[in-house]
Amino acid sequence: MSIGSLAFPVPPLIFMFSIAVALLFGWLAVKRHGSIETDIFAIVSGGLLAARVAFVLRFLPQYRHDWIAMFNIRDLGFDPLVGIVVGSLVAVWRLLWNKGSRTPLALGLAAGLISFTSARSLIDEWRASSAIPPVVLQSLDSTPGMLETDGMPTVVNLWATWCPPCQAELPAFAQAQAENPGIRFLFVDEGETAETVRRYFEQRSLLLGNTWLDPDSTLAERVRTAGFPTTLFYDRNGRLLATHLGQFSAATLRDALEQHFESAIAR
Incomplete structure (x- = not known):
């Protein structure tokens, strides 16, 4: 809201x-x-x-x-x-x-x-009644790709480099991604260029797999987000399980993963 x-x-x-x-x-x-x-x-x-x-x-x-x-x-x-x-x-x-x-x-x-x-x-x-929207995104090397779960429980994080709460939570997401190979994490930058995102990652020494660009903020419009960061949790069939508006801490992210993906989370 x-x-x-x-x-x-x-x-x-x-x-x-x-x-x-x-x-x-x-x-x-x-x-x-x-x-x-x-x-x-x-x-x-x-x-x-x-x-x-x-x-x-x-x-x-x-x-x-x-x-x-x-x-x-x-x-x-x-x-x-x-x-x-x-x-x-x-x-x-x-x-x-x-x-x-x-x-x-x-x-x-x-x-x-x-x-x-x-x-x-x-x-x-x-x-x-909500499913993962069929939005075409771009990789950092400009390769197009469809937003999908690939049959895995999926976390989609909408963020931007200028957003302080996004900046604060990304290290926790990077750690969660590294620790949970059974969960697919997608990081979708809204409205920025590949150069901007690459420079941000280099400055912060941050490693995030599955980073995508949404230059026209199409995904943000489709999911009707009110702000950033917004995190969406989908099951392996692409059904929306939960949405979270605002910053995650390492603890609340772990809690959310346990709630929605108990069988896939690393113990």
Whole structure:
């Protein structure tokens, strides 16, 4: 999703929308009962904190070279199961402890949950009907090639040399590509020349296989990306499994590969 020149990943927007719905429904019932803002804050913050801690502990090896990255929640590294369990426990505690706000809190939580699951269902339904687009790309030596999976689980990364988040995540992708020969990684530069890309790789001493050019940004238009970097995950049949807008860290990339390509990832 984009607003003007700003692009936002969809999952956090769905999450924030659900919180807003929960607060709205609680506010509608607040005239007869107590306020629920503090309760919602406790539930959300408790769940998110637990989810982040669990994620960092799970992927501690990926954070060993950058301890500060543990606190950078912009990489969206959270353990959903732990977050749900802890958030639910906090919700039960608040419902039992604050009798005056039980009704609006219960209504708010139910409304937030329904809005979240409904929005996620719509996104999943759209993904199920999406396939890898038949776009013709160019290699760095100007050889044309069709965007395809070649019968392998495939990761397609749309990037550009001028994009700081792209620059930050490419080393993690290079490492993942080297460690996982059973997964096909395609790096598609949007709107730049081969000379620009080669010079960038030389300056950064970066080695990326399967680097392609999309001079007219046709692929970006076909997948309707709101910004860069955008990463698309396809199964071996070319069916879209997931999209990710924004920077991956080594940990969140590893997590995504485990989620979508468990049988193909190197252990």
